[in-house]
Amino acid sequence: MNETLQTLFGLLGGLAIFLYGMNKMSDALQKAAGDKMKRILGFLTKNPVMGVLAGALVTTVLQSSSATTVMIIGFVSAGLISMPQAISVIFGANIGTTMTAQLLAFKLSDYIYPIIFIGFIMYFISKKDKIKQIGMVIFSFGLLFEGIEIMGSVMKPLATSDVFIQLMGQVKDMPILGVALGTVMTLVVQSSSATIAVLQNFASQAGPDGVTSIIGLAGAIPILLGDNIGTTITAVLASIGQSRAAKRVAAAHCTFNITGAAVAFCILPYFAKIVQYISTKGPEVSVISRQIANAHTLFNVTVTLIWLPLIPLMVRWVSWLIKGDRKPVESLGEPKFLDRHVLTQPSAALYLVSREIGNVANLVVDMLQSAKDIVKKSTSTEEQTQLQDLSAGIRELHQKVSEYIVQLYEESKMNDTQSEQAAGLLGVVTTLKRMAIRSNEILSQIHSIMNSGRNLSGIARGELVECFEEIQQFFILAMDAVAYDTPISMEQINKSKAQLRHSQKSFRKAHLKRVQNGECDAGLTDDFNDIIYNMERLVDDCVEIATEAQDNVHFVQRSEVGVILPDTVESEEGLPDGPAGADFSSVNG
Template sequence: MLASAAVAIGGVGLFLIGMLILTDGLKSLIGDSQRRLLAAFTNSPVSGAATGALTTAVIQSSSATTVTAVGFVGAGLLSFPQALGIIFGANIGTTVTGWMVALIGFKLKLGAILLPVLLIAVLVKMFGRARTAQAGWALAGFCLIFIGLDTMQQGMQLFEGAVTPADFPSDTLLGRLQLVAIGAAITLVTQSSSAGVATAMVALGSGAITLPQAMAMVIGMDIATTFTAILATVGGSSAMRQTGAAHVVYNLLTGLMAFCLLTPFAAIAAHFADPAVVGSEQVALVAFHSAFNTLGVLLILPFTHRFARLILWLIPEDGADLARRLDRNLLPDTSAATDALAGTLGECSYRLFDLIEQAMTDPVRHRSESDLAEIGDAIGKAERYAEDIQPRLDPASDPGRFVAAMHALDHLRRLFHRVGRSGRIETIARDPALQQARRDFAAALKTFTDAQDPAAAEEIFDALRKSLREERRRLRDDAARAAAARELSLDDAIGRLDGIRWLHRCAYHVWRIASHMSGAVTTEGPPRIDSPAKDAALEAELD
């Protein structure tokens, strides 16, 4: 009996390893396509739910889909209600694993057939390159899932007759609640609802439990997935904690609805599920799992915005902290972490642009040192967060967005240091020859901060820095002649040149920030990164 238990437990382990490897392989194989798909088709909670279900079904990981959604919220690409749609849809996508196990694992018995395929898959992983190697890794995970399922079945077969439905709580209200608790405990141990559902299917196939008992356990497994979400959000950003709270509240409501539907669904399943037909009851169990998850999504979608307000009331935004998006829980997913970094750089930039615009528009106004200190602190945190992302980047994947974020961070830091030179701003405010340039610069900054459209701002500031470059050359010659003719003091001439140089350099940095911010948050594929030679040529114009 002990040996049989060991075989069954080992089968669960193989199944879990297979799920992890399959997900890892698929994520690497798909690359940034999942991110682009979610961004392209998520225009509302409804479309978010559809794309969330699809991408989760493809990569076999609801957590990866959820983390991507959190990153989008941090980068400002999605609103929280839109991200909720993705999270709801991910719950439906997770049920695909159950269908795969029920329709293929129990009906076709692929475990023994896939053993030689596993060797081929591992060899492809070892000797293949790039995407071929990742395809081999995903295939190895697929094989291990069904080998683990067969191992579980072999272990459970030895329990036939020794463990019966009578050994579990009876099909009463109290008994069903106990079964829900047992299902939750299985998921808490395995940290995978898919593994839990597979275990319930194996137990159902061996006659250890009945279909209604298995259904009650699956409800518990679905609810217990929220525990993983809670653990993942501890100490995280407000967006991550809001996501965890949404998971908990939604899954509890869905679980309650499923518990109420258990009796009618079990009665319907009894007419269609024939225990004598291999896999029949397993299909009914998975159908129940998919049905209550799909119904839950359909019922909550019309109330997504109200649900979002409830979650935001429970977990308010940390609106005062510019670095609130830099969640260490996102670091394992470098794409989502880069989104959070880009979102932070964007907010720091707009706050800094607003301070500069105020100083340009109303030079008499006292500059807030506390605001500048807050921006500087957030930039420092962003630099340290980027240092944490860098070692985790996959060299085989495209690092373009991270590179773009690094360029934006560099120019933001340099612009921040220039703004600290308050003497330059005072000189510009006093010099009548610099008033038009000052007004043009302030107007362009206001347009950028109001619209928050880096792509449009890139064109505006490209034109502005070119015009300021020409103005700088003209003023240099004029100031030199005026100083030589004693029409302008030497100090005023130097101050004028310092002022126009300051405006030109600041416009240049804003232009580069706009350009690289567009690349850091793009969902259209790898961003355009200037060559080192072009970068050097552009930098040369600042001298």
């Protein structure tokens, strides 16, 4: 293998180990921190300054501003946080990501293997999950530095390459070329932390004199600015297909980084002097890694301080940039809240599932009302179509909610409580689907009566309407217990069930008595009994939902989500309240 290929493969291999170590450390840190840290961060978005702090803390833990940005875009798209709050968190994320460069500036080459060994032993031997995760953090931290060491070792020969020295000279002489290089590198790798790590290693190679850096701080800063511009592509990609607010957050992220880079580029010589002034002194080749880390931190902190009081201006700018077109009419079967970008945050994802099931429950209330209206009066084609559309929409939503919950099991690490809640909520939405099917069958039975050229008597219609009203009340009682975690006893469930069963039994007897007296057509008995049968199944479905509530299945409230969520949020979209005060979509903690 020739020297060029050996250097290329060594660089790619070291980069792969670095990225793997960073991702594993991020995952382990999240698991070790747990929901307690998330709840603490929940208090940090009540004003922009605290939002910046929240973003910085979360990104320090996640070790990736891109991960934080994608998560925030998902939350904004789902209406969990407002745009000004999201923008302040994005600002903080840019500060938090500089911690990686600061860590890499430490010379830990003599301690890498002991760190890896200690982390491995803790992970391999311990039986406690928390200790295992801490061990994985230490192990991954060592891998991260091992990747840096590999990249550094394979890049040393480049310092003596005439071609490479000439290329670095062009970058130093043409700063715009450095910005372009940094942007392209980050676009390809999709991690500014990784490209800055590569930059720190490149810059740490000594030039021909053995003292000065091969690229120097003035040559490294433009590449650093390009890295900051390139990292915005993740936010842009994450916002594709999302809400208008999510696209505006991505635009704010781009605006922040591009405007900051433009200003820093214009004052490049002065910026470099400030960085040198605040950094440790010594031979350039030994201190430039720290200088780059300090430049990264100084850049993001300064730009944040400039933009922080101008957040309202940023909101107006991105609102003008991403115009609010008229919203198209949505299909009943299209989810309003589910967002795949929050699947890695189980509590937030379950909150969205809860809101979506609240949406389905409101549709069920509307569907029961439509079915009742069809029974109550001479049905019209429009009313029949409405009920069919509602039933189809509920079934389609059930499918999408079910798929989302399955994805949640696949893509996130839920604890036992969250797993039980997810399974329970899946049971609730499945029951709602069955109610849609029952109502559709009732419509089919009414069609059968109409096609026979006969009709139910006014008394029979009244009895069925009364039964529907009792089912509606029972349904709202059961759903309230799930939505708001209100206590419901077996005594209440059995009492409501017995009352409905008694009504349905008495209606059957009353119908047979009318047939006997010649007041009702005997040919309608089968259809009438089929309608009553499906109403009994609707009662069973209500019992099923109430039983889930008794088993401690409830909607996840906003206060349970924890991660960077405020106490109150105004969503761009509201949901209509159901009748009788039913509003299963609010899910307010």
